[in-house]
Amino acid sequence: MAEMEKQNRLTRRDFLKTVGLGGMAATSLEVARAVAGTDQGESKAPTLPRRKLGKTGVEVSILSLGGMFDTVNNQLMLRQAYNWGVTYWDTAEGYGNGLSEEGIGRFFTRNPDARKDIFLVTKTRPGAPEKMTASLETSLKKLNTNTVDLFLCHGITAVTEIGDPIKDWAAQMKKEGKIKFFGFSTHTNMEDCLLAAAKLNWIDVIMFTYNFRLMDTPKMKEALAACVASGIGLVAMKTQGGGPVKTDSEAELAMAGRFLERGFTDKQAKLKAVWENPNISCICSQMPSLTILSTNVAAARDLTKMGRNDLELLDRFAMETCSGYCAGCGHICQEAAGGTVPVSDVMRCLMYYRDYGDRDLAREVYAGLSEEARARLTEVDYAKAERACPQGLAIAELMREASRLLA
Numbered sequence: 001m002a003e004m005e006k007q008n009r010l011t012r013r014d015f016l017k018t019v020g021l022g023g024m025a026a027t028s029l030e031v032a033r034a035v036a037g038t039d040q041g042e043s044k045a046p047t048l049p050r051r052k053l054g055k056t057g058v059e060v061s062i063l064s065l066g067g068m069f070d071t072v073n074n075q076l077m078l079r080q081a082y083n084w085g086v087t088y089w090d091t092a093e094g095y096g097n098g099l100s101e102e103g104i105g106r107f108f109t110r111n112p113d114a115r116k117d118i119f120l121v122t123k124t125r126p127g128a129p130e131k132m133t134a135s136l137e138t139s140l141k142k143l144n145t146n147t148v149d150l151f152l153c154h155g156i157t158a159v160t161e162i163g164d165p166i167k168d169w170a171a172q173m174k175k176e177g178k179i180k181f182f183g184f185s186t187h188t189n190m191e192d193c194l195l196a197a198a199k200l201n202w203i204d205v206i207m208f209t210y211n212f213r214l215m216d217t218p219k220m221k222e223a224l225a226a227c228v229a230s231g232i233g234l235v236a237m238k239t240q241g242g243g244p245v246k247t248d249s250e251a252e253l254a255m256a257g258r259f260l261e262r263g264f265t266d267k268q269a270k271l272k273a274v275w276e277n278p279n280i281s282c283i284c285s286q287m288p289s290l291t292i293l294s295t296n297v298a299a300a301r302d303l304t305k306m307g308r309n310d311l312e313l314l315d316r317f318a319m320e321t322c323s324g325y326c327a328g329c330g331h332i333c334q335e336a337a338g339g340t341v342p343v344s345d346v347m348r349c350l351m352y353y354r355d356y357g358d359r360d361l362a363r364e365v366y367a368g369l370s371e372e373a374r375a376r377l378t379e380v381d382y383a384k385a386e387r388a389c390p391q392g393l394a395i396a397e398l399m400r401e402a403s404r405l406l407a
């Protein structure tokens with residue numbers, strides 16, 4: 001009987017082979033059942049490894065459910081994430097056109113006992129305190145909760161965007177019990193934001209773009225060390241290092257093949273490279289499908305260390321594809337291009353479009369850019385910005401493509 005069960009169950013290696021280069025052969029539910037080790041996919045699996053989130057002292061799962069999608073119509077994702085121990089849930093007021101927060105709220109309505117197990121994070125853009133209070137109140141209502149564990153100012157490009165009024169606001173919201181911790185997220189000028197935040201004494205957590213392409217630069221290392229010294233909890237996002245240019249290159253296929261021989265997919269290897277840094281408490285990963293969720297959960301549970309050869313493989317790939325990746329150093333190109341167009345934000349929209357394959361998300365984020373920025377996108381002279389770009393991106397051409405694809 002035991003032997004039969006063993007044969008019926010996919011081994012971890014078989015599973016990795018199945019989902020390895022696209023997962024076309026298995027349905028999401030089959031994959032889910034395989035990882036859960038159950039034919040129903042419902043029973044609770046062992047929890048994920050956990051790490052302390054800086055000075056908050058809270059232990060969080062090392063994998064976070066990035067909820068940038070409609071969870072109202074995707075309750076199964078929440079259920080399965082919960083069952084597999086992915087108990088750090090990240091959302092924002094605008095995600096999934098507002099349906100991300102609403103779906104999480106519905107989940108808590110149906111599963112009130114689950115709320116205490118979830119480290120719940122939501123965000124809003126920095127603004128006037130009264131506007132932020134209104135956003136938070138709306139989020140709490142939609143999330144069907146009295147408090148969020150962490151509230152982030154969304155997508156800042158410099159800490160000057162969150163001055164003393166927001167500091168006082170965060171203290172007041174903590175006092176009223178509406179938030180437990182406060183911080184910000186950043187995809188642009190991350191290193192400068194981290195370095196500046198480390199000098200403040202009121203930032204609990206930062207979620208920031210961090211991946212195999214960025215982790216070894218001296219400035220990123222310095223920024224991380226400064227935050228660790230000041231006790232700021234660090235959450236990595238955009239860990240796949242995708243860019244505005246799709247890299248379906250021979251180099252990528254060769255890398256994927258090499259990692260499969262080691263027992264991981266290349267996507268899992270990129271997660272593992274980030275987890276190798278013990279100062280990163282958690283990876284927030286956009287996981288809108290069971291295939292991605294189960295693959296990431298398998299990576300989080302797999303204790304195999306990345307070897308020197310693995311890391312060198314990622315390094316080589318990063319170098320070969322560097323001109324297809326935007327490193328988020330927006331102050332360089334935006335200033336060089338006259339200041340109107342937030343080039344790195346537009347690059348991120350193209351990344352959603354091409355790397356994530358999520359056209360709706362790409363267009364939604366693009367539509368959130370200022371009218372002036374969108375209107376001037378193809379009018380600006382990017383020659384100086386292209387000369388200044390450390391990644392050597394073809395900025396003018398990519399801005400034209402963005403205008404064509406996303407407008």
Ligand code: SF4
Pocket residue numbers: 325326327328329330331332333334343344347388389390391392393395
């Ligand atoms: S300078 Fe280049 S890499 Fe840096 S944000 Fe601008 S386009 Fe991206």
